[in-house]
Amino acid sequence: MPFPFVLPTTSSFSFSSSFTCDSHPSLPLNASTHRGVVRETLKKHKRLPPASQPASLPSVISSLTNYLPYLVAIDAGLHQRLIEWRPTLTDSPVPGKEPPRLKITSLSHELAFAFTTLANAHTLLARAALHPLHLTSTAPVGTQQRQSAVASATKSLLDAASIHTFLASYPQPPLPPCADITPSTARALASLALAEATLLAILKDDPYPAAVAQDRNANDTEWMYKAPDMPKVRAHLFARLCLAASEHAAQAHSLLAASRGKVAGELVRYLEDVRRTSRARACRFFGIDAELGGQTGTAIAWLRAGLEELGEWSEKREDRKVEKATGWGADGGRLEETRVIEMLEAKWTKQNDTILTQVIPPTGPLLAQMPSGREIHTVKPFQLPLLDPSTLEAMRAPPDRADESGTYPSSDDETPGESAPGAFPGTQGEYRTGTPSYY
Numbered sequence: 001m002p003f004p005f006v007l008p009t010t011s012s013f014s015f016s017s018s019f020t021c022d023s024h025p026s027l028p029l030n031a032s033t034h035r036g037v038v039r040e041t042l043k044k045h046k047r048l049p050p051a052s053q054p055a056s057l058p059s060v061i062s063s064l065t066n067y068l069p070y071l072v073a074i075d076a077g078l079h080q081r082l083i084e085w086r087p088t089l090t091d092s093p094v095p096g097k098e099p100p101r102l103k104i105t106s107l108s109h110e111l112a113f114a115f116t117t118l119a120n121a122h123t124l125l126a127r128a129a130l131h132p133l134h135l136t137s138t139a140p141v142g143t144q145q146r147q148s149a150v151a152s153a154t155k156s157l158l159d160a161a162s163i164h165t166f167l168a169s170y171p172q173p174p175l176p177p178c179a180d181i182t183p184s185t186a187r188a189l190a191s192l193a194l195a196e197a198t199l200l201a202i203l204k205d206d207p208y209p210a211a212v213a214q215d216r217n218a219n220d221t222e223w224m225y226k227a228p229d230m231p232k233v234r235a236h237l238f239a240r241l242c243l244a245a246s247e248h249a250a251q252a253h254s255l256l257a258a259s260r261g262k263v264a265g266e267l268v269r270y271l272e273d274v275r276r277t278s279r280a281r282a283c284r285f286f287g288i289d290a291e292l293g294g295q296t297g298t299a300i301a302w303l304r305a306g307l308e309e310l311g312e313w314s315e316k317r318e319d320r321k322v323e324k325a326t327g328w329g330a331d332g333g334r335l336e337e338t339r340v341i342e343m344l345e346a347k348w349t350k351q352n353d354t355i356l357t358q359v360i361p362p363t364g365p366l367l368a369q370m371p372s373g374r375e376i377h378t379v380k381p382f383q384l385p386l387l388d389p390s391t392l393e394a395m396r397a398p399p400d401r402a403d404e405s406g407t408y409p410s411s412d413d414e415t416p417g418e419s420a421p422g423a424f425p426g427t428q429g430e431y432r433t434g435t436p437s438y439y
Helices: 028-048 050-073 108-133 144-170 181-205 208-218 233-259 264-292 296-310 317-322 334-356 363-366 389-394
Strands: 083-085 102-104
Touching: 028 050, 083 108, 102 108, 108 144, 108 181, 108 208, 108 264, 144 181, 144 264, 181 233, 181 264, 208 334, 233 334, 264 296, 264 363, 296 334, 296 363
Parallel strands: none
Antiparallel strands: 083 102
């Protein structure tokens, strides 16, 4: 949690070679320069090992944020030219290989890819902020650091939801080239980001996941002198927030399930996992509310209802993903919630068997009386980035062709580099290439 999006890459493209602007001659060149920075940043991000990619996300977000005002400024004046983007949410025709690049001729599609990439980068930034909370190979984080990480991740997810919501209503030509930039996908991703942000609002004040992680952490020494704090929570309110997150995830799943053959199956399964986890977490909080009221039998029934929602999952596989920072959280939080519910069920069952001996009711009637969800977040409207008047005025000057950028050949990972004349075979990476990078 959140979903491990893969950022796309794009081909080189020069706006200045496609059209001219009489009022602002430098605008196409400046747009090409900023697009070249975006292309280089995405390429370098892709080539980093998974553990090092979170550190480059601020650079990706910064380059896209700087590029978008120029792209918006020239949207109405671009002639049709071929630009390439590699989709990452569309199913690949060859299993195990990334999908091929798509050729697009509309600048509206270029805008859609740029906005989608920016939103997904914000989501990945939220993942990077939350990753230390799930590690068991290092000392557990403190309460202040935990709340700071959750607040930072929540802000990133709400930013992503705002961008996806804006993109869903942004005018585009009919028949988008892939599922990545369709309005239905944008609405689904906005609902997903809102669901994850809602769950984070609960995580900030939920002591049980931290207690379970602390119990499993071999580097924790606090247990020697202090028992984990279990403050009373607003259980009924948290349960309704979880149900709201479940409704958002279900809405996102329904938007993508209709196009199952187009959207990557991992994303569709993740949405279902988030829905299950949210409902199971709601069951846990209803159980906590019942236990606080002295109804231990009903509380145990709620926990068992939550386990039914979660189903089976592989612990060891998810633990390895967390430690390696590769694809962790792709279960939508099912494993973490399973551990919390199992801990509470073992504790309350022991109490009920030895002291209270209350009857445990069936789970069906409990699930039937679940209330509706309650919202906590409001997604702010996304402000379209525009060039300020001083920047536009500066571009009335003739362009400096020496700064031409964006005309270099495509440089995917699979594109073999050309060897320098006279170089030893296999050492072309040690020689300067034709790109503007200094290394």
